[in-house]
Amino acid sequence: MAVTMNDVAKAAGVSLKTVSNVLNNYEFIRPATRQRVEDAIAELGYEANLTARSLRSGKTSMLGLVLSDLSAPYYAELASKLMDAATKHGYRVLVEQSAAEGAAELNALQGPFRQLTDGLLFTPLSISADAIAERAGTKPLVMLGEHIMDPRFDLVTMKNEEAAAALTSHLLAGGRRRIAVIGATPEESTGTAGLRLNGYRTALKNAGIPFDPALVAPAEWRRDTGAAAVAGLLEAGVEFDAVFGLNDVLALGALHELLIRGVRVPQDVAVAGFDDVDEARFASPSLTTVSPGMDEIAERSMALLLDRIAGRETADAGVHVKAEFQLKIRESAP
Amino acid sequence: MAVTMNDVAKAAGVSLKTVSNVLNNYEFIRPATRQRVEDAIAELGYEANLTARSLRSGKTSMLGLVLSDLSAPYYAELASKLMDAATKHGYRVLVEQSAAEGAAELNALQGPFRQLTDGLLFTPLSISADAIAERAGTKPLVMLGEHIMDPRFDLVTMKNEEAAAALTSHLLAGGRRRIAVIGATPEESTGTAGLRLNGYRTALKNAGIPFDPALVAPAEWRRDTGAAAVAGLLEAGVEFDAVFGLNDVLALGALHELLIRGVRVPQDVAVAGFDDVDEARFASPSLTTVSPGMDEIAERSMALLLDRIAGRETADAGVHVKAEFQLKIRESAP
DNA sequence: CTGAAAGCGCTTACAG
DNA sequence: CTGAAAGCGCTTACAG
Known part of the structure; x- marks a missing residue:
């Protein structure tokens, strides 16, 4: 069996709660206690069980990304940037391809996929704003693209x-x-x-x-x-x-x-x-x-989603962001 | 709060275990009992909590895919096919970009990423076979690509x-x-x-x-x-x-x-x-x-990984698969 | 075929 | 600053 918090607590001679406090960077821990716990963690090679944490806390540290087709270069490049951004913030990304089909989009919005993620970056292509609103649930949801431009939803898009x-x-x-x-x-x-x-x-x-x-x-x-x-x-x-x-x-x-x-x-x-x-x-x-400002779109949408998850962004109405664009004049149309 | 199995059990007038049996398609359930449970599920709109299931069962119904860069067309197309295949089998795919860096590859192999997935499709580019063997753990691991061609590991590649x-x-x-x-x-x-x-x-x-x-x-x-x-x-x-x-x-x-x-x-x-x-x-x-036979690579690697997870494939040594290739003669070199 | 109990490994109030 | 207890929602032996 894997090493558990209990093993760490025993080895360090403290209670479970103290180990949890250390893991979650609780401020008021005696430095000596913290040290003992950290030593025990290092010695035992303890790694937190994310599933257990998730069951108890309700947070999964995963983000959902729904787009029509990952093999399309625009989406591939965007997904790549979004994943890098997510990693930087300690999140992992679960990707779902909808093939622009309504059924798949609805599924991503409510099904297990949603349950497994703390927030969703969503590129709806088929379903309506009302259908989304009906199923949006309480977890943060940021729209990408322009199929839905509705004041109810957060939206990051381009000009x-x-x-x-x-x-x-x-x-x-x-x-x-x-x-x-x-x-x-x-x-x-x-x-x-x-x-x-x-x-x-x-x-x-x-x-x-x-x-x-x-x-x-x-x-x-x-x-x-x-x-x-x-x-x-x-x-x-x-x-x-x-x-x-x-x-x-x-x-x-x-x-x-x-x-x-x-x-x-x-x-x-x-x-x-x-x-x-x-x-x-x-x-x-x-x-x-x-x-179209893909870097800006990736950064802003990720920041907005994480702000919603953390409760740093509390606007009732949707926040709408439009990235700046640039013309790239090349040989095909000088 | 969400509807739980307990609510379903009460509504259907059966025990928790019976609900679990119905959900997991246990064979020997009286049809009438099954019907009552299914009615209760439909009525209450019950959805299984995957995190709880995962904590108890040790299975996550997620697969990991580690590659260097999702924005590279070959990987984007491969990832897209792999995800479709995974979806067909009830799995979701968690993608990690390694940027071909050893540290990221090691991380994907042992860290939380591994914990969250039932098996890994891994494209190592930097780390050695021994380093992988040391950290491979017990969960199934299928190699993609040819950085590692070692009898210890399952491998799906091309000619x-x-x-x-x-x-x-x-x-x-x-x-x-x-x-x-x-x-x-x-x-x-x-x-x-x-x-x-x-x-x-x-x-x-x-x-x-x-x-x-x-x-x-x-x-x-x-x-x-x-x-x-x-x-x-x-x-x-x-x-x-x-x-x-x-x-x-x-x-x-x-x-x-x-x-x-x-x-x-x-x-x-x-x-x-x-x-x-x-x-x-x-x-x-x-x-x-x-x-290079990408369809075959995607299908075979997914099948092999799922066979390992389900215990259908039990070969001690690694299974090695090579897809068939085809020359595509076009204008640039007729 | 079905039930009662235990427990997966954490976090969260609640005390002190 | 730290501890003891409860509980998140499931599945899993174990009985019967």
């Missing part, structure tokens, strides 16, 4: 509209007039895709250019679907001189498809994305995109 | 030597004679890099071509380091007509560097990688690489 507008304006300043958008439906206006499309429309409007729904191609946010979407536009005979992929993998898929069809980038068609994943810098041509 | 040899032979068959290798030191012969380099040397030997250490450039396995390594070779005046990046991100970084320097791929220099991450297919030119 989607502003950034998309800035990127579109850059394309317009480069003389592009028919900018295809990949990854949204023409009438979308909420959620990540909708907000980025709004930004695109705002920039067009400011430039006095009418919005043409024919230029907007829906697609799931992957490379293969980005490629297929641009192929669809070309085959439908839609004319365009730029492609705005609503995220980088869409743009990279589109870029690939254009090049194998002999379309020159950026001479014939400029291409731009959104996310600034590492891959974007090393594409050929390198990809113009938006850096 | 590094064979695959690297096959890829090199393909480059040779295409008329390439000076194939630079990025991501290893010339004398390396163990670990993932060493094995792949061995395969390269075997293929050269079979073709009667001498091994030139000047063609081998060390680099950490990232895009930026791949680019820097190829830049280093060019600036040192080393002549080569092909580049074998020991993984895809190295190859993609190298590809990018070659193209911005005006080297034509594949006309002047062929480029090949290893891993077949999704990105490889969509690079321009698309990347010739090895598909």
